[in-house]
Amino acid sequence: MDFVLKGHIVYNESPLKLHTSYGYLVCVDGVSRGFFDALPNEFSKLPVMDYGDRLILPGLVDLHVHAPQYSFQGIGFDLELLDWLETHTFPEEAKFDDSRYADVAYDFFVKDLVEGGTTRACIYATIHKESTLALMDKLEASGLVTMVGKVNMDRNSPDNLCEASAAESLLKTREWLETALEKYQHTYPIITPRFAPSCTDELMQGLGLLVQEYREKAVRKLAVQSHLSENPSEIEWVKALCPGTECYGDAYDRFGLFGKSVDGEPVPTVMAHCVYSADKEEDLLLANDVTIAHCPGSNLNLSSGIAPIRRFLKRGIKVALGSDVAGGTSTSMFRVMSDAIQVSKMYWRLINQEDAHLSVPEALYLATIGGGSFFGKVGSLAEGYEFDCIVVDDLAWRTPKPMNVIERLERIIYRADAAQVKAKFVRGVQVK
Ligand code: GUN
Numbered sequence: 001m002d003f004v005l006k007g008h009i010v011y012n013e014s015p016l017k018l019h020t021s022y023g024y025l026v027c028v029d030g031v032s033r034g035f036f037d038a039l040p041n042e043f044s045k046l047p048v049m050d051y052g053d054r055l056i057l058p059g060l061v062d063l064h065v066h067a068p069q070y071s072f073q074g075i076g077f078d079l080e081l082l083d084w085l086e087t088h089t090f091p092e093e094a095k096f097d098d099s100r101y102a103d104v105a106y107d108f109f110v111k112d113l114v115e116g117g118t119t120r121a122c123i124y125a126t127i128h129k130e131s132t133l134a135l136m137d138k139l140e141a142s143g144l145v146t147m148v149g150k151v152n153m154d155r156n157s158p159d160n161l162c163e164a165s166a167a168e169s170l171l172k173t174r175e176w177l178e179t180a181l182e183k184y185q186h187t188y189p190i191i192t193p194r195f196a197p198s199c200t201d202e203l204m205q206g207l208g209l210l211v212q213e214y215r216e217k218a219v220r221k222l223a224v225q226s227h228l229s230e231n232p233s234e235i236e237w238v239k240a241l242c243p244g245t246e247c248y249g250d251a252y253d254r255f256g257l258f259g260k261s262v263d264g265e266p267v268p269t270v271m272a273h274c275v276y277s278a279d280k281e282e283d284l285l286l287a288n289d290v291t292i293a294h295c296p297g298s299n300l301n302l303s304s305g306i307a308p309i310r311r312f313l314k315r316g317i318k319v320a321l322g323s324d325v326a327g328g329t330s331t332s333m334f335r336v337m338s339d340a341i342q343v344s345k346m347y348w349r350l351i352n353q354e355d356a357h358l359s360v361p362e363a364l365y366l367a368t369i370g371g372g373s374f375f376g377k378v379g380s381l382a383e384g385y386e387f388d389c390i391v392v393d394d395l396a397w398r399t400p401k402p403m404n405v406i407e408r409l410e411r412i413i414y415r416a417d418a419a420q421v422k423a424k425f426v427r428g429v430q431v432k
């Protein structure tokens with residue numbers, strides 16, 4: 001359907017520059033036709049949805065979130081990553097072998113995602129093929145545009161959450177891929193080795209070849225997601241498990257799972273965290289055009305550290321944001337934006353005064369164009385972008401103090417969990 005929205009239009013013209021205007025935003029065939037102070041004649045027959053004094057923002061993109069972990073968010077944060085995985089995460093994910101449990105749990109997750117400001121996401125499921133497809137069914141029905149991974153794990157995992165062999169894991173992955181590619185319009189499979197410690201070289205190699213095979217058959221260019229350099233103990237473990245690697249990223253790169261296939265072609269790849277990516281790894285991230293999913297809330301909760309986002313941005317490395325639920329405690333990308341700003345302030349104050357903290361416009365940029373670019377021409381309200389947007393209602397917070405639109409945006413970000421998403425559109429379809 002083609003239509004027009006009316007309200008305060010806000011989006012990033014660049015990382016530092018916000019556009020704000022009051023007027024009409026036009027959607028034709030799922031794509032923005034731009035915005036106007038007065039509606040041009042050619043669009044005068046289209047229905048207008050008038051959102052009054054509310055803000056219209058680009059849809060928010062969560063480039064790293066674990067759907068099965070939604071069930072236990074907020075628990076276990078006295079532990080660091082590896083103990084948290086063993087004590088809380090793996091036992092919960094093992095339950096997704098049971099399709100009835102998965103059905104209930106994934107319903108809650110998808111409903112939450114639809115309620116909030118997220119329009120697109122890169123999502124982990126579990127190792128289980130059937131419940132991963134059940135999650136994808138629900139996401140497809142929601143209207144959100146997502147990439148979803150059946151997780152691969154064939155070592156260093158509990159018996160009830162470990163695939164029997166690399167061959168078994170690859171077979172299940174192939175079966176899942178075939179079904180998913182056939183079945184969905186806007187729910188895409190993404191290759192998901194959990195992280196280097198839980199995948200044998202044989203499995204990694206097989207996944208790299210699978211990515212290459214699907215490209216060669218021109219079925220679909222498969223993307224890859226995984227975790228990278230999140231926690232010091234994890235990094236030491238990877239050094240021991242993957243001898244001969246030059247850095248953690250190399251454990252993926254050598255198998256064609258780090259932005260480039262083994263035959264040197266681009267593979268869209270997102271790596272979560274990168275708290276401790278040192279020079280060599282940064283070079284590789286940049287050279288291979290890998291996107292970093294910065295997950296500041298998770299990095300606080302699990303005492304992981306602060307990723308040097310300003311440094312990545314100065315170097316031209318691509319950065320997006322991730323809630324990393326349940327490392328993060330909220331699926332709200334407003335919350336992730338304020339976490340990102342706040343940790344960058346502490347990084348500047350305590351670690352490096354050369355690295356200025358992130359500003360409000362930069363945080364919005366990372367949550368919209370930063371993550372949106374992983375999906376194509378996504379993340380802006382300007383003409384030609386896919387029509388993803390949210391209408392945000394802060395009217396319940398009325399105060400006698402007059403506020404301009406930029407001040408209202410700042411409050412929406414910092415008071416994240418109180419922001420109401422009144423309406424949401426993805427590729428021109430209203431999903432809320
Ligand atoms: N590394 C491997 N698995 C996980 C996970 O589930 N969450 C986080 N934060 N890091 C991981």
Ligand code: FE
Pocket residue numbers: 064066227272324327
């Ligand atoms: Fe994660």
